Amino acid sequence: MSVKLFEPLIIRGVTLPNRVVISPMCMYAAEEGHLTPFHHTHYGKFAFGGAGLTFVEATAVTPEGRISNGCPGIWSDDHIESFRPVTRQIREMGFKSALQLAHAGRKAATQRAWQGNGPLTQENLDAGDKVWEVIGPSPVPFDAGWLIPREMTRADMDAVRDAFVAGAGRAMQAGFDLVELHMAHGYLMQSFLTPLANHRTDDYGGSLENRMRFPLEVARAVRAVLPEDVPLFARISATDWIDGGFEPEDAVVLAAALKAAGVDVVDTSSGGNMLHGATNANLKRGPAYQAHLARQLRAETGVMTQTVGLIRTPELAEELLQEGAADLIAIGRQALFNPYWAHHAAERLGVTDWDHWPAPYAWWLSKWARGLEHTGEAPLA
Template identity: 45%
Template sequence: MTLYSKISFRNLELSNRWVMSPMCMYSCENGVPNDFHFVHYASRAQGGTGLIIVEATGVVPEGRITNKCTGIWNDEQKTAFSKIVKFIHANTESKIGIQLAHAGRKASTWNGKQISLEEGWETVAPSPIPYLEGERIPHELSVSEIKDLVKNFQDAAIRSLEAGFDLIEIHAAHGYLIHQFLSPLSNVRTDEYGGSFENRIRFLLEIVDAVNEVLDDDHPLFVRISGTEYAENGWNISDSVELAKILKQRKVDLIDVSSGGNIHGAKITLFDGYQVPFASEIKKDSGMRTGAVGLIKTAEQAEEILQNGDADLIFVAREILRNPYLAIQNSFKENQNCFFPPQYERAKP
């Protein structure tokens, strides 16, 4: 099965194609991961997952979605993450990456609703357009503030490497700050960061270049995008293909293809594998490696995606929350080789 075959990005080899998709756990104090996060991520590594990507992690305090989200803007957070990374490296075959993020106008929330300034903070965006009607108008970033944020992403990447992470993913999807710049519906700037497609992607490209400055051949770079935002005159799959072609030339190793999140009320039809066609089109039209995500529930479904050439990695979210041993258990069924904790050898069928 292709699902249990190895694959390399730069010099980093993954033992199989299963990826734990980054999923917010809303369980931190001051952005510091704790024992919950240790068990949460280590259990999926013990379960044979080829690559684990840690949840959206704020590059600055104001970049978090909620005040319970992870961060990596200081050394206390870095040290806490390093404990998780060291255990996974010492006891499993999994690789572990981190998703660096800034929520922009969708920050300072709880349960999807904006919280008060007393509990939260002022939000920022490319343009003074709130996500939801009635929310506070976000602060429109100045050019110098944009440059500062690019540096914040680079600094977060440096801390991530110091913590031992194998891979960096930049979160440019789901209506968070970078996606807000990409979309003409949330970005109505008239300077070099707005207007044309080339200007709207500039912020992401500057972050990619800044992060790549601190990466080497052993540490790949992924980018998560929304393939479409399901809105007329908004970011669409054609834009995503063109972006992928450019990112491929800028040493991005894979695009993790999700969708939606920037336009409230957008109509999305859900079905098993509903986002796979976006990953497929980007891969086939740009030559960029892609990751497929979105209601992928079985090994048979995952294998079909890989065999069809629709994607190179399988990102699993809810199913791996339900079953941390997803990779191992399916390897038993399919008689495939997969990491199995040596301490559990007596339970191997």
């Protein structure tokens, strides 16, 4: 049986050399939306580490769409240049890069994670952080004490849709191979999808069809401006894990609609909403705890899926691919702990390919591995 984790995957005109994906993870280290040398090192090491596809974290399409003052942005042509060192390094290593386009909605204008991950305090403002008006489908705050979003008008929806379109165009100029729409974790587009946050009574609220309307408008608009050979992903929360919220059966309908709108891969996550403090109330985390959701969407709609969530070992990643739970495996915190996860996985699964290491590393390590063959030791354990 071949090792699927290291089989190439063709999506439109892009060939991923393997199925290992670095999940988008917020770093909160940008300056006025611009990436910094921190990001160049942070993302470059994943290319050194052998991941077939690396996602750059949630990147705001408007200044007000940032989660925090430290989040990257793509709302201006001035931002394009700061992304180019990242895409260039990943490309030169033979791998692919993706930009996650995002708007935080009612979860915008908050602290950086290590500051508390909640509403900005006076201390944060005294230190130079700015606060701004937040928007959402309804004036329902994320939790007690959070900013109350202004209910979006049709003009607001048009402006945000157009900002996603412009952001996708800038992502192409910056050298990314594909883009992803962030429709998960309680941010703007997911807050339209979930009845926990969407209390509208017009054509954008109420029924699932109505709640999907705005996210699908964005997906269709972005697909229309991307080159035909460029893949489009969408990350969704396939369940809120809260009674009365977005459910897996809703996600099946959404995935089918996204596929019809031209989305190639549904990046299947979950959670991120809160109701009276009961965040993720029905969630029990464990290894690959979201894989069943990706498997369901893939089986019932035929869309390609990416799964993520406590997939720590190469053996588990390979098992998920072999059983058809997903087409791609996203690694998050485990990649922070071990940026060379993909190379080590290849060694563990018996398919080490020194050509995909940086050439200076490959020369030394392959020589080292040959020397250790005589000892019976595992060279990269």
